[in-house]
Amino acid sequence: MQVVRLHGYAWALGATAVATLAGLAMRPRFDLVNVAMAYVPGVAFVALRQARGPAIAAALFAVVAFDWTFVPPEGTFTVDDVQYLFTFGVLIVLALLISRLTDDIRRQSDERACLAVAAEAERIRGTLLASISHDLRTPLAVLTGASSSLAERGDAMDPAERATIARDIFDRAREMSDHVDKVLDMTRLDAGGMELRREWVEVPELLSALRRQWAPALAHHHVVVDVPPDLPLVRADAALLAKALGNLLENVARHTPPGTIVRLTARQSGSEVILGVEDRASGLREDDLERIFAKFDHRTPEQSTAGLGLGLAICRAIVKLHGGRTWAEGLDGGGTVFHVALPVPPAPPMPVEHEEA
DSSP states (O other), X not given: OHHHHHHHHHHHHHHHHHHHHHHHHHTTXXXXXXXXXXXXXXXXXXXXXXXXXXXXXXXXXXXXXXXXXXSSSTTSSOOSOTHHXXXXXXXXXHHHHHHHXXXXXXXXXXXXXXXXXXXXXXXXXXXXXXXXXXXXXXXXXXXXXXXXXXXXXXXXXXXXXXXXXXXXXXXXXXXXHHHHHHHHHXXXXXXXXXXXXXXXXXXXXXXXXXXXXXXXXXXXXXXXXXXXXXXXXXXXXXXXXXHHHHHHHHHHHHHSOTTXXXXXXXXXXXXXXXXXXXXXSSOOOTTHHHHTTSTTOOSSTTOOOSSOSOHHHHHHHHHHHTTOEEXXXXXXXXXXXXXXXXXXXXXXXXXXXXXXX
8 A cells, every 4th residue: 555655646746747847848938827737737647547645745746846946036935926826726726626526436436346246246146046946956856756756665666667766866966966066166266266286288188088088978979089199288287177178068968969070179279279179050149159158158048958057157267277268169051169279388398318327
């Protein structure tokens, strides 16, 4: 706070010095009353940009500088003509008025910003509660019904029926766990509480592992991995990066029909490695390509499948944490490609081989 205050007074001194130089340049051609006007812009500037203290100081500095430099007898603080006292008063009143108006505007702006933040927080809270209540109701209903069936007549069921119900319970419990994990991940990312554990990552190996991990969810899709063999390594948190790309694949699994082609791509472009997840579904409208990365977005109104709408937002936040960027583009002939661009750092040094003596 002290540094900020001193900074404001430095601006006041600087503005006074500039105005004095301008007054000296004006003096041969203008009356002293007009020369005094050279101080008005400097006082107004400081009053608009700084607090009230520096604004008043700028006015006082201007009065002192004008009196000492221009008002006869020069080089003294004596004022022979009372009209200059009026000029001094105008400068001080101007600083006070502008500073007061600026303070009012800043206070109103701060109040509006606080109201906007509160309104946005309330909107997110309401949306979060609505999303959770909507997307947890179905798995909870299945869990309740399935567990009730097992409790009431489990002994009378054949093994195949019991196995089916147990699988439903497991799947729905995992679905609820995924929802909770997404909310916690988004909360940690928003709060800045997620730290990176960077390591050198081979992109082809990462994409191959993701393909194997998501094979069950994409069992009815044709998954193709298209990665050149000479990609540079990226410096990233492998687990978080896999989670970000996994959210893209989950989005494809949810929103694209069976039988469509899904391509995982990677290429180097300048100082970035750009990964892509392509789907050949119907695609998105142009105005949806950015909106889908917002929190709690459910892609398009026509696609009301389950999900909190946090997957793409989490993906963007994780990539941003790595210093990268994310965006989506429409494909010719239909479909969408989601891009993840990561910076390419200098390659790690090769280990030195020591010759045996």
